[in-house]
Amino acid sequence: MGKKLFRYSEENKDKFLESDNITFNDGSVVTPEEIWDYLTVEGPVKYPGTYEINLSQGNRDSRDETLSTSLKTHYLSLTFSARMEKAKESGKTIAFIQGGQAVDPYTAADTIALRPFLVGQWYHGREHGNDIYKSVLRRKQSKESAFHDMSFEACQTGGYEHVQVGDLPIDVIAPYTVLRCSDVSYGVEAHRHGPNKDVKLINVDYPMRHQADKPWAIEYFAQNLRKLVKTLDEVRGKTTTEYDLLRAIKLHNEGRRLGNELADLWWSTDIPPTNSDDRNSLVALANLDMHGDVQASLSVLKEAKNIIAERVKNGVKGHAVTDNPKRLFILGSCVGINESRSEDAGAIVVGKDDQWSHCTSIVEEEGDPYYNLAKATLEYPYEQSIEKRAQWTIEQIKKSRADGVIFIHNWGCNTQAAISRPIVDFIKRETGIPTYIHERDLHGLRDEQEQNRVNAFIEML
Amino acid sequence: MSISGNYFAGVDVGSLAAKSVILKDGEIFATGLVPSGVNSVESGLNALNLALETAGLQKEDLTYIVGTGYGRVSAPYANKAVTEITCHAKGTNYLHPSVRTIIDMGGQDCKAIRIDQDGAVVDFAMNDKCAAGTGRFLEVMAGVFKVKLEDLGAIALSATDTVPMSSTCTVFAESETISLVARGEKPENILNGIHHSIANRIAGLFSRVGIESDVFFSGGVAKNSGMKAAIEQALKVTIVKPEIDPQLIGALGAAVIARNFSKKEGLWA
Structure with a gap:
């Protein structure tokens, strides 16, 4: 029996074709028309699984086709493997x-x-x-x-x-x-x-x-970053200058600032302007590393910020978001919940702590770039003591107006497992909002047992 | 608590048994309980049909059906699916409004649930990956001693001593049990130790959510008198005596929620 596949609707095509190009690191450009063709012709043949309508895997029979950047992140994901092969060649x-x-x-x-x-x-x-x-x-x-x-x-x-x-x-x-x-x-x-x-x-x-305030630790880590760059230079047979790093920091700061602006816009309204999946895929662009191409991520991020601003201004509600959804903040490394199923249960994911912690750390642009990067990296809120990390998380929870917190740790992720309880206890004590801790099994598949607990938590909220 | 109106059904498809409860005019009108098979749709329908047959009703007579348990995602006969945590809370509150803490032990998991005066869940914790502390664990132990599952509790209560069980894993516990038998320990004392070791694991769940009286014990394992006694000892509480088969509480809660949903959706006023 053939699988039921999602198809992008032709009625949104003209509007999509008016949207921005994606510009890549090598200077090449892909137009909305080329993206549309890929998503509607080549993509479904190469990756039918990503078009499959299968609730247990979190796919929907419809997507936010009016959010052009949602189609673009989908395109970047589907072309990722081929782009890596090409880059290698x-x-x-x-x-x-x-x-x-x-x-x-x-x-x-x-x-x-x-x-x-x-x-x-x-x-x-x-x-x-x-x-x-x-x-x-x-x-x-x-x-x-x-x-x-x-x-x-x-x-x-x-x-x-x-x-x-x-x-x-x-x-x-x-x-x-x-x-x-x-x-x-x-x-x-x-x-x-x-x-x-x-x-x-x-x-x-x-x-x-937690040595972020110790100059020796910053200097030591800066030396490690120098070693890292030297190693990369040995592999590629070229030299990276301090100016190259400064330029990279400025570029990434632009991504981090845009990510912060986008998140603040998203949080500024009671009506979620996108669903959880679209929000996460757009905010994740801020580190510029999500699709193996810094410039491509930046160009989609710039477009996304403008669209979100417009949606917030006009009170547009994200696709498939229920009325007054329960707002969830997700904690933990390399984790997330099945967003569409959780939305079906009446929730929306309003934030995560993991890589968001990088985005909130803007690197100083004056002075030794290695020292500045080392200092910012040591100051990542996610890497601080339990109390400091929890305090920062509380700030994000308040900004996002979350109703509940779920901490997920993968089996084998020992540090996160150990600190999950004191962190959520701290959050609960300070904010009074409900929390839940879940240990995920090894494969990281969003299985029924996990969804059962998440749904119960949403029902509780 | 009194509910009046049409017929509402709850269907709870668990890993070992499928249960159904039909409510009519605020009272439990009929129930069905069958073993779960590999086909959860079929299991749920079998339980529902059994309750319908007992009630002398057709499926079309039901105003609203809520599915729960692990089979709830495969319940095309249900109008809505709700997790069993919420259903056990509502079902318990329906029968015993004074209860604030629920221990639910089913075939494949164990839950510690705190509820408020309206039966809303305040907090909960569940065993995650381990079978110890579930009905499945007791099934394995019944197999080791070649006794009926339903006799385990009574045998444990006849013990003169408690042989501690140190293994946390069902598989290791099975081999530890065999070693204890070989060492000459009496089966009833070993079984008593097994019941207490499960109760201690459950007590660990309550360290996360806390305990407030009254305390209720639901799920299939709640029919085990030895387990009830061991939990009372481990938690230092007295468990409220159930008014119905405690294995039906989840399905009852689902039926109560069915009634609430149908009212909300204007199907019944």
Whole structure:
């Protein structure tokens, strides 16, 4: 029996064609017409799973087709794997990163930085024609291989696995040894002894125990960032100057500022101007790393900010958002909830803490760029003590007017598991809003048990 | 609490049993309880049809149906789906308005639920990945001792001693039990230890949500007298005696919610 697939409606085409182009790092441009053709002709053939109408996977039978940037983020996701192949063919350096990094140094060194999720997206995007079931099965197979080669007690092992077995031509592995990813050690250790151990590895040593106010710690971390850039330069055979880093910081600051403005606009109204999925995919652009192309992310982000401003001004409600939804704030590393199913249950996701923490840290542009970047990175609210992180989270919760907080930690994400309880207790004590903690199983699939708990929490709210 | 009006049904499809309750004029009119099969749609329909048959009704006579339990997402016969946490809260409140704390032990999970005077959930906690503390765990243990599941509680209550069970995993607990038998421990004392070890895990859930009297015990495991006694001891509480089969509480709550939804949607005034 054929699967029911979502199709973009022709009635929105003309309006979409009036929207902005996407400009890429290499200066190439893709027009709305080309995007439309891809989304309506090539995309459904290559990636039918992303068009499949399957509630349990969170797909809807309709999307916000009047939000042009929603179509563009969809386009960037679908073309990601092919773009990475093309970048590799043209000699671009690609790094696998982990540990909540800002990618400014990689932009400076003309390197594409991929988080674990994106490494998986590259690999899985290579195979075409899969429905949702086959895509999930393929991801499970990767995870099973990672259990074999590394550990079943770590969460983000898929990326290392693809490097280990030589699935992807990654040039360098560069994790921050930061507490948010306690499983970094599993991957690094396995890589050192693995069959593909010649792939360059650099550990960027992040001073732990909350040293943000100590000049020695900032200087030490700045030295580590210099080492990182030097390693990238060795791989690509070119030199990155301090001016390159300053330019990258300015570029990323622009993304961070736009992200903050967009989020503030979104939060400024009682009527959510987009649904959760669209909000998250737009705010996530602010770090400029989500689609493996800094300029492409920036161009969509600029367009998105203007659209959100217009929607807020005109009181437009996001697609499929219920009246007076319960507003949820999600905490934890590399997690999220099934947004469309949670919306069907009467909620909306108004924020997340994880990478949002980077966006709120603007890097100083005067002085030594390495020192400035090190200082800002050490000040990430997400990496502070429990009390400081909780205080910052409370500020975000108040700004977003959240009704409830869900803290999710992946199995194997030991630090987040350990601190989830004191953080939500602090939030509950200070704000009085309900909280819930959930441990997610290894595959990260949005399964029924998890949705059951989320729905119960929404019903409780 | 009195409800008047038409017929409302709740269907609770759990991992081990499917249950149904039909309300009429504020009273429980009929119930159905069948074992769950692999097809949750069929299981729910079987439970509903059993209740309809008992009531002498047709499905068309029902004004509104609410599905709950893990089978609720596959319940095309239901007008709406609600989680079993909310349903256990409403069902308990319907029967016992003074209850503020619920322990629900089903086939595959265990819940600690705090509710207010209206039966609204105030807080809840659930076991996440582990089968220990669920009906499935007791099923495994009944298999080890080759006794009927429904006899486990009475056997545990006949114990003269409590043999502590240290394993947290169902699989390890099974092998630990076999070791204890080989060491010469009496089955009833081991079973008593098993019941107390489950009760201690449940007590851990309440450290997150707190306990307020009165306390109620719902779900299929609530029929186990040994478990009830062990929980009373672990939580230092007296559990309210259920007015109906505690396994039906979720379906009852779903029926109460069906009545509320139908009123809200103008199907019944």
